[in-house]
Amino acid sequence: MEPALNPYSPGSGLQPPFLAGREGEIEAFDLLLARTKLQYQGRGMILGGLRGVGKTVLLNKLRGMARHHEWLEVKLEARPGAAGSIDNRKTLARELQVAARRFTTSSYAGEKFKQMLRTLTSFSLSLGAQGISLGVEADLTRAGTGQIEIDLRDLTEDLARAMRTLRRGFVIFIDEMQDLDNELLSALVTAQHHAGQEELPFYVVGAGLPNLPSRLAEARSYAERLFDYRVIGTLEAxxxxxxxxxxxxxxxxxxxxxxxxxxxxxxxxxxxxxxxxxxxxxxxxxxxxxxxxxxxxxxxxxxxxxxxxxFPSRWDRATPRERQYLTAMAQDGEDGSSSSSVATRLGTAVQNLGPTRAQLIGKGLIFSPDHGRVAFTVPGMSAYIERQHFAD
Ligand SMILES: Nc1ncnc2c1ncn2[C@@H]1O[C@H](COP(=O)(O)OP(=O)(O)OP(=O)(O)O)[C@@H](O)[C@H]1O
Ligand SMILES: [Mg+2]
Missing domain, CATH: 1.10.8 (Helicase, Ruva Protein; domain 3)
Incomplete structure (x- = not known):
């Protein structure tokens, strides 16, 4: 067929020509938009799934819906590691500044909007993310402690209060959410909890690997009841x-x-x-x-x-030692392995493999679906390893 007309879109985060099988999530988000308009509470959403199942494109779709309803919305793609954690905070502040700029006009002259801009300015200052002026003085008594948990709570409260007057909400979309550091993750969960109690329309909508729900539950035990958890996976026939x-x-x-x-x-x-x-x-x-x-x-x-x-874009990132670990895992297929059986296969003790396991998790090649278990983040990885083994 004519190559120029090829309608398919293999890639990362590329909107598919036809977004199949995500009606449930789209309807749930639509309901959240509708409820917010009626000033009813809803819940944030967490999309969990393996690599390449379409989390990013779904998140972008939901984001488009929030935009269409003129919500205050920002998107953050979390980066791992120490540098990532500083960067994540700054990006959040900067994106919020950009998003809030449209509320600096005279159409939004009310006190709640002024407060929203003053609190956001203070939040940005305390994270060292200056540069975009919102035309107001910072209110240093709000979101200015330097402690992210308190500051984020103040911030989301003041932003959602302003948005509530418009019967719209405030939503933070977070992709690769499993890569957030514990501190920011806990702060977001706390802010979400607080907003629910105050009946404020602030929501976190996150996407990440299948271990994201357990990361959230570890951060705050009540996270389990706070979000609408959705498993994003293979499509029905x-x-x-x-x-x-x-x-x-x-x-x-x-x-x-x-x-x-x-x-x-x-x-x-x-x-x-x-x-x-x-x-x-x-x-x-x-x-x-x-x-x-x-x-x-x-x-x-x-x-x-x-x-x-x-597959090789992942395999090539592993060191020889890590590849041995992955090869030992591949015997169990797609469902994952217990850390102890991997150790047995490699003729060593589980503790000795701790660093290798941690490095593989850090590189995003495997994740821990349950205590003492590991699984590939990519569908088909075990079959790929077996094919390669066979070729060798
Ligand atoms: N519902 C769908 N129907 C058909 N194709 C889809 C669907 N969702 C996503 N795709 C396609 O799948 C590919 C992967 O999508 P996407 O990058 O959103 O996955 P992901 O889950 O975010 O992956 P990763 O974890 O690697 O970031 C893209 O090529 C996209 O076009
Ligand atoms: Mg993605």
Whole structure:
């Protein structure tokens, strides 16, 4: 097919041509927007899932909805590590300053808006994020202690109070939320809790790896009841079929049922893989309807592409020692391994592997779904490792 017309979009955070299977989350967020308008409380949302399932594109979709309703909204992509934690705070302050600028005009002359800008200015000062003037003096008695938990609570309170007068809300979208440091994570949970008690329309909507809910619960035990937790994963068969068919259909092309069958299997109905194999199908097909023979060729092209991009971009980040660890894990397949069985396979004690395990978690290659367990962050990683092993 004509390469320039290829409708699929394999990549990171690239809006898919057809966003399948996320109606539940979209409806839940729509409800939050509607309830806020009626001055009812709602809950923030946490989207948890493996790499490449579509968390970022869903978060962006929800963000678009908040924008459409003219909420005060900011998005932060959390960065890990010590440098990341300073950066995350500054980015938050800066993004808030940018977002709040539209409330500096004379249409928002009320006292609550003035206070919102004064508190935000103070918050930014205390985080060392100056530069964008909101045209008011800082109120140093609000959000100016230098203690993020208190400051964030003051800040979200004053911002949400102002937004409530407009029957709109204030939302912080956070991608890669598992990478936030404990202090900021706890502060956000506390602020969310406080807003609920004060009946203020402030919400955190976060996306991250499947261990994010447990990270939140560790930060504050009440986090469990604070958010609407959603697992973002593989698509249902019907949704996966739509993801393949609808974009092709819009370009006037179609799949034979046999071709679809092949691609449903090889993609495992994972959103990223669907885009990769759909794109390969477009390249392989000579005419429409696409045949199963074309689909077999597309499977090979797609797999080769994953094996030369998606998987090695992770594998190559691991040291030899870490690769041994990953290889030992691969025997258990997709469901993850217990740390102790990995240790047994490597002929050593669990404690000796602690640093390797921590480094792999730090690099985002594995995560701990439960106490004493580890799993790959990427679907299909164990099969990739086995394939490689076989090739060696
Ligand atoms: N609902 C969906 N239907 C079809 N394709 C989708 C869907 N959601 C995402 N995709 C596609 O999947 C790919 C990955 O999406 P995205 O980057 O949002 O995943 P992610 O979960 O944020 O991954 P990571 O954890 O690596 O950041 C993109 O190519 C995107 O177009
Ligand atoms: Mg993402």
């Amino acid at each position: 019907k949704e996966a079929i739509d993801s393949f068919q609808i974009p092709a259909g819009r370009a006037g092309q179609e799949y034979s049922p046999e071709a679809l069958e092949v691609l449903l299997n090889v993609s495992g109905r994972y959103p990223y893989f669907i885009q990769e194999f759909g794109s390969a199908m477009w390249e392989a097909a000579q005419e429409s309807p696409f045949t199963d023979v074309d689909a077999e060729i597309a499977s090979k092209i797609g797999l080769q592409r994953l094996d030369s991009g998606f």
